Amino acid sequence: MRKNWVLNIQLLAIFGVVVFLYAFASGRNQKREITKPEVEIVDNNNPFLTPEMVNNLLKEKMRGSFSVAKEDLDLRIIEEAINNHKLVDSSEVYVSVDGRLKAIVTQKTPIARVFDHNDTYYIDYKGGKMPLSGNYSARVPLVYGSITNSYSKEIVGLLRLIHDDEFLKKNIIGLQIKTDGSVVMKNRNYSYDINFGRTIHMERKFNNYKAFFQKAVQDTVLDAYKTINLKFIKQVVCTK
Known part of the structure; x- marks a missing residue:
């Protein structure tokens, strides 16, 4: 009986440590600043758009700087801004594990x-x-x-x-x-x-x-x- 009680305490302790580490890592991840974005243009054999054009659009939506905390980013608004460009058919914007903002842009055909x-x-x-x-x-x-x-x-x-x-x-x-x-x-x-x-x-x-x-x-x-x-x-x- 005593062994089961000790085992339960150990499991609770391990669970607590895991939760703490997850919360700590998640908090640091949200506070991490976004680095300069990577832009991928789908079908770049027809370069109506350039990565520089998309980068400028992203920078404009991020108030002139890419040094923004991840928690302050609204990816939906950024994606909508790219999609509103008259040469863009669709886009997907996300933040990678290492804190890099990535945008995959499909041009109109x-x-x-x-x-x-x-x-x-x-x-x-x-x-x-x-x-x-x-x-x-x-x-x-x-x-x-x-x-x-x-x-x-x-x-x-x-x-x-x-x-x-x-x-x-x-x-x-x-x-x-x-x-x-x-x-x-x-x-x-x-x-x-x-x-x-x-x-x-x-x-x-x-x-x-x-x-x-x-x-x-x-x-x-x-x-x-x-x-x-x-x-x-x-x-x-x-x-x-």
């Missing part, structure tokens, strides 16, 4: 560049408006014409199809939006117009175009055409 009178900007993958960057210019199709139609769900879907397909992404360099919502496209290496028509049966039309293109390249007749008409989903009509 442009799928087209719009020319609208005196204004120019990107349309991102989610269909939003994305400003140009002084650091990098994306190689995406140019969109012009009746721009009021360019934000429709169908047009954004069309631009996504082009962006996600390696052949189309490489070859389609321009889209003119007509007032009736139909689309005329330009190919990178040939002067003909691609009369795509309205944004219906889009995948079927693109499949028709790719099949036609592969055959016409082999026959070396593409330079002879002025118009490639994809309006009819069962055939491709060419005009010389």
Whole structure:
């Protein structure tokens, strides 16, 4: 019985020491000052943003200094500030065990560049408006014409199809939006117009175009055409 009593006291003592050490370490951790942050830009092959730009934004939210106690940090507010940047799609901000502030930033993905009178900007993958960057210019199709139609769900879907397909992404360099919502496209290496028509049966039309293109390249007749008409989903009509 006495042995059990002594054992219980020892266990309580050990538990008390553990709790004390945890509380002590936790307190020191909260008082620890944050060191200069590390910024990781996802997909840095398209450097619209730079770590320096994000660092400046972080420094602004931290009142000009990175010497801030961990307990005084509001990571949610810092994350929201980064997410509000017009080139940022999302971000994750956290503090590592060694007290380093880390930010993982995902940039927006442009799928087209719009020319609208005196204004120019990107349309991102989610269909939003994305400003140009002084650091990098994306190689995406140019969109012009009746721009009021360019934000429709169908047009954004069309631009996504082009962006996600390696052949189309490489070859389609321009889209003119007509007032009736139909689309005329330009190919990178040939002067003909691609009369795509309205944004219906889009995948079927693109499949028709790719099949036609592969055959016409082999026959070396593409330079002879002025118009490639994809309006009819069962055939491709060419005009010389």
